[in-house]
Amino acid sequence: MNIIVCIKRVPDTADADISIDKSGKDIDKSGLAFDLNEWDSYAIEEAILLKEKLGGTVTVFSAGGEDSNESLRKCLAMGADDALRLTDPAFAGADGFATARALAEAIRKRPYDLILTGTQAEDDGYGQVGVVMAQMLRIPHVSIVTRIDVQEKKIKAHRELEGGLEEVVEVDLPALLTIQTGINEPRYVSIMGIRKVAKKEIKALGASDLNLKPEEVGLAGSDIQLDKVFLPPVGVGAEMLEGKPEEIARKMFDILKDKGGVA
């Protein structure tokens, strides 16, 4: 089974104190830690598990700057065979649609049975790239997948719906699946493991390698553009409990007693 996985390197913002940069169109990313998009860490793990079981190859693609090599190397260390990076100054400003088009063009000429992406990216959160790629490659897709059983020339996949309900579907190969968190337990990558793949070449492909015209890539090839970013309005907002830890604890107890009936 030949598997292609698309991955993105994203800033870790959940824990960080973030601020808006001077352009007003993005956050200030200096000082932020970056890592493999959470959903993609499950996608690459699933690909490696399938390879270990069924043989074949795993090839990883990422559209991004030089820094993305770090995340691609992590995937190589996890067990991927090959990694490619799509990069071109003309790719700047790409939305989900334009990103999907570049990835689809890069993948089109390669042999594959299965393409895996994450369900969504932690940063832009389009939840779109995988499904658009499937349409462009004219292959069937299943999104938000929490379990895969490979059968003869087809896959049985569980899709997550709302409220704990799942939908089981069958899809002919080649197909694209968008992977949901929790499908597996992504393996730990040691520093030794990363070192082993440090020298491996990661090929870079630009717009001309993909036969894409300037108007088809980056901002020019996008459906949407981001005009400005701002902090979400908090509405009434929470009343902050302040003071020494003991005082905060007492206030919290009072609320629990008052509103929750704690005796």
Add this chain to the structure above:
Amino acid sequence: MKEIIVVAEHRRGELRDVTWEMLSKGRQLSESLGGELSVALLGKDVKNLAEALKPKANRVLLVEDNRLEFYNSETYEKVLAQLVTEKKPVLTMIGHTAMGMDFAPCLAAHLKIPLATDCIGIDPKNETFDLTRQIYGGKINAAVSFLRKGPQYMVTVRAGAFPVMEKEPLPGEIVSVPSPLTDEALARRFLEYMEAAVGEVDITQADILIAVGRGIKDVENIPLVKELADSVGGVLACSRPVVDKKWLPKGCQVGTSGKTVKPKVYVAVGISGAFQHVAGMKGAGTIIAINKDPKAPIFGVAQYGIVADLFKILPVIKDKIKQLKQK
């Protein structure tokens, strides 16, 4: 005439809330554009749903076909591609849900209609629309516009983002639209639904829920939160990453893909407040959030907030509560 089409979402015989929310927003948009609102309903034997939708739109575009008994991205795409091509709505609205996320991106790409996903704000502007989306897990809002010009546009709409407003009923008309589906084999086939296994504790019945998120860092620290829950007679719940890492069972998960809870008090510990989590707990009587990040989106839904390192504050809270209860 400027038509807006809302794609109705239903499952197992019931229309889902996002449908009413989109119809409410769609109506406001169509009124300001001087156009009309249609709702597309695809299914098998769904006349009763069409009747329920009638007062909320100018017309119900009803496509009935035995092949539409269960949602399938392929059949939905085929039917809606034809419908949207024929009707040429300025705007097609689809839920940013397990269903909408699965077919809207390919429908838009197929029809070459510009798409903005997961919108929480939609405002008409000069023949196009200004949108609001959230990025970085809800910590930042983004004002977004369509760069590629329509004349048709498509959006997926976040569930819960738009309120359902009471308005006088519209003279909805049910229009039967012939189904373009044939017996042609599909590359993707629906097999069955599977219900999540019922857990040991039912978090939906608890008066007090102490919910823990990724901020807890390690499974070894879960007892810290469990002790707090025990001390106030509450039940332990959690966000999705805690279940993904198998630190707590799936039955404890609150959110769109977990449980919807309405306890008297919900305490969110080390949870950022992603919309998929908030959707499951915003109905709680009182929400208290404990988070070290003052900008965490959870403080936007909580009534009370504590900005603190949970590892420092939880032991103090636990001891204090013990002490106060003894009095």
